[in-house]
Amino acid sequence: MVMTADKKIETPSSLKKKKKVKPMKINFENIWQHRAQYFMLLPCIIFFIIFSYLPMAGMVLAFKEFRFDTGIFGGAWVGLQYFERFFQDPQSWTFVKNTLIISSMKLILALPFPIILALMFNEIKNNKIRSFFQSITYLPHFLSWVVVVGILQSILAPNTGLLNQMISFLGGDGSRFFLMEEASFHSVMFWSYVWKDIGWSSIIYFAAIMGINPSLYEAAAIDGANRWRQIWHITLTGIRPTILILFILSLGNILSAGFDQIYLLKTPGNMEVSEIIDTYVIRTGLQSGQFGYATAVGMMQGIVGLIVVLAVNRFASKKFNTSLW
Amino acid sequence: MFDEHDKTWRFFKIFNLIIVALLCLSIILPFLNILALSLNEGTDAQRGGISFFPREFSFENYIEVFKQSTILNAFGISLFRTVVGTIISVFLTAMAAYALKTKTLPGRKFITFFIFFTMLFSGGIVPYYLVLTELHLTNTIWVYIIPSLYSVWNILIMRTFFLQIPDSIEEAARIDGCSEFQIFLKIILPMSKPVIATIGLFNAVAHWNDWFSGSFYVRNPELKPLATILQEMLTRQQALADALMKNSGAYELIEKITVTGDSLKMATIILVVAPIIMIYPFIQKYFVKGVNIGSVKE
Numbered sequence: 001m002v003m004t005a006d007k008k009i010e011t012p013s014s015l016k017k018k019k020k021v022k023p024m025k026i027n028f029e030n031i032w033q034h035r036a037q038y039f040m041l042l043p044c045i046i047f048f049i050i051f052s053y054l055p056m057a058g059m060v061l062a063f064k065e066f067r068f069d070t071g072i073f074g075g076a077w078v079g080l081q082y083f084e085r086f087f088q089d090p091q092s093w094t095f096v097k098n099t100l101i102i103s104s105m106k107l108i109l110a111l112p113f114p115i116i117l118a119l120m121f122n123e124i125k126n127n128k129i130r131s132f133f134q135s136i137t138y139l140p141h142f143l144s145w146v147v148v149v150g151i152l153q154s155i156l157a158p159n160t161g162l163l164n165q166m167i168s169f170l171g172g173d174g175s176r177f178f179l180m181e182e183a184s185f186h187s188v189m190f191w192s193y194v195w196k197d198i199g200w201s202s203i204i205y206f207a208a209i210m211g212i213n214p215s216l217y218e219a220a221a222i223d224g225a226n227r228w229r230q231i232w233h234i235t236l237t238g239i240r241p242t243i244l245i246l247f248i249l250s251l252g253n254i255l256s257a258g259f260d261q262i263y264l265l266k267t268p269g270n271m272e273v274s275e276i277i278d279t280y281v282i283r284t285g286l287q288s289g290q291f292g293y294a295t296a297v298g299m300m301q302g303i304v305g306l307i308v309v310l311a312v313n314r315f316a317s318k319k320f321n322t323s324l325w
Numbered sequence: 326m327f328d329e330h331d332k333t334w335r336f337f338k339i340f341n342l343i344i345v346a347l348l349c350l351s352i353i354l355p356f357l358n359i360l361a362l363s364l365n366e367g368t369d370a371q372r373g374g375i376s377f378f379p380r381e382f383s384f385e386n387y388i389e390v391f392k393q394s395t396i397l398n399a400f401g402i403s404l405f406r407t408v409v410g411t412i413i414s415v416f417l418t419a420m421a422a423y424a425l426k427t428k429t430l431p432g433r434k435f436i437t438f439f440i441f442f443t444m445l446f447s448g449g450i451v452p453y454y455l456v457l458t459e460l461h462l463t464n465t466i467w468v469y470i471i472p473s474l475y476s477v478w479n480i481l482i483m484r485t486f487f488l489q490i491p492d493s494i495e496e497a498a499r500i501d502g503c504s505e506f507q508i509f510l511k512i513i514l515p516m517s518k519p520v521i522a523t524i525g526l527f528n529a530v531a532h533w534n535d536w537f538s539g540s541f542y543v544r545n546p547e548l549k550p551l552a553t554i555l556q557e558m559l560t561r562q563q564a565l566a567d568a569l570m571k572n573s574g575a576y577e578l579i580e581k582i583t584v585t586g587d588s589l590k591m592a593t594i595i596l597v598v599a600p601i602i603m604i605y606p607f608i609q610k611y612f613v614k615g616v617n618i619g620s621v622k623e
Contacts, residue, residue: 031431034427037423048475144552153590199352285451301449302446302448
């Protein structure tokens with residue numbers, strides 16, 4: 001009886017809370033009433049117009065000849081010349097291929113690692129030990145790629161580097177110059193990427209695991225599910241929406257394979273596999289001043305990324321009821 | 326639970342702990358290696374064989390780093406952009422987030438989308454660079470601060486946090502005659518210390534670590550931040566470090582040269598990493614909070 005009475009009291013107030021307050025109609029009176037808020041938003045809106053929307057408008061450069069004296073919008077129209085050039089250049093396909101290989105390694109091959117780490121953290125029941133380990137694994141996320149590549153250069157150095165010393169200690173050839181080799185580029189790139197972000201990416205999965213209702217595990221145990229089955233059926237099923245959302249978010253990056261890392265790992269020795277669209281745009285655009293051409297390449301990259309995000313999000317909201325917005 | 330005494334499970338638990346511990350070792354050991362190399366005589370380090378302890382202990386590399394006017398100056402630039410950039414950015418972000426939190430704001434949905442869309446699509450680096458040039462931001466110290474004042478992600482995290490503050494508090498203040506700015510400054514900000522710390526730290530780390538703008542938007546060597554100096558060292562390897570040393574007159578002053586380009590690089594890496602590692606134990610809990618706030622959808 002008492003419980004039902006409680007519930008009866010609770011219902012109206014919780015209903016009140018859930019009542020959605022909608023934005024007011026756009027008219028002078030309402031706008032004037034919120035003038036303080038608009039004033040607070042003003043710098044923000046100006047910022048995004050200048051640093052995001054103006055460059056979007058600047059994409060007209062992809063169809064124009066850039067001249068310093070007339071600025072972004074001044075040059076003569078050149079039609080689709082830059083696009084033709086990109087599609088006719090056989091080298092372009094190497095960059096696209098390299099980008100796709102690197103980004104799919106990062107998006108798909110690297111995906112299970114932080115999930116597994118989160119599951120592993122979840123099995124360490126001593127809170128102190130666990131949070132100690134967790135804070136160590138987050139650390140590399142806060143270091144610049146410059147630092148990580150600096151460390152790699154030292155550890156992977158021929159002869160004197162730690163790895164080569166270990167190899168020669170075990171009787172192998174200790175003079176390999178890993179960072180100059182085409183063959184080791186992908187593994188260096190992949191494992192340094194996993195190493196840097198495994199802990200940080202595990203946070204969100206770990207939080208999702210913590211949010212799973214503990215009574216589900218008890219019920220499963222009563223039904224006779226052992227630990228492994230509990231992990232499979234309850235933990236992994238419970239964090240599936242999180243995995244999906246993060247995966248969708250990351251798919252927008254399918255054509256940008258992570259500029260910082262790749263640019264810094266790129267050496268004359270591994271150029272064939274390490275030149276990606278991002279580094280190519282920087283090289284042709286910022287470094288050799290072919291602004292129009294580089295804009296065109298960057299624009300295709302951006303549009304494909306946008307289409308992929310929209311498509312995947314649509315698919316996910318239909319199929320799994322999970323959406324970004 | 327019933328299988329608590331299951332042998333395979335107990336074996337797995339130990340195995341699990343070992344794997345996690347190994348992962349942590351793989352993170353700590355490289356730093357110990359760099360630290361050992363930076364505290365070792367440069368010429369001696371070239372022989373190889375240094376793992377986690379210096380062999381010929383010496384502070385020479387650090388003394389040399391602090392003699393370099395370029396590196397000291399870069400340290401100052403990094404410090405300036407980190408402190409000034411973070412303070413301005415956090416304040417402006419909080420203001421925007423507070424305005425976007427107001428549920429009755431006419432056009433709120435449109436403005437939110439207007440900001441959110443920039444996360445999905447951008448005009449690309451070249452038009453962005455040209456905009457910076459036309460604004461005469463390139464080659465000034467402001468190119469570090471102004472273009473990174475706002476980030477969509479940070480605005481969304483702050484707004485989500487503000488939304489958790491009950492409206493009744495603001496309404497009470499409004500009835501008492503507080504203006505919106507007073508509510509923001511005297512009520513919302515003091516209540517939001519955790520999220521301000523989080524966003525501030527995200528910002529500060531991003532500023533400290535950014536080498537890109539220093540490399541591509543700035544030509545004047547006196548305006549380059551520390552991360553860019555390190556990047557130039559990595560890219561140009563020996564050449565730059567050696568040139569730095571010749572400029573400083575190290576070759577004339579020290580009879581026996583023990584500092585090499587590589588050992589100077591190691592000391593610089595430690596210099597870039599040290600501030601982050603030193604404050605890391607105190608701040609990491611805020612970071613984790615920030616990620617978790619950000620993952621909550623409206």
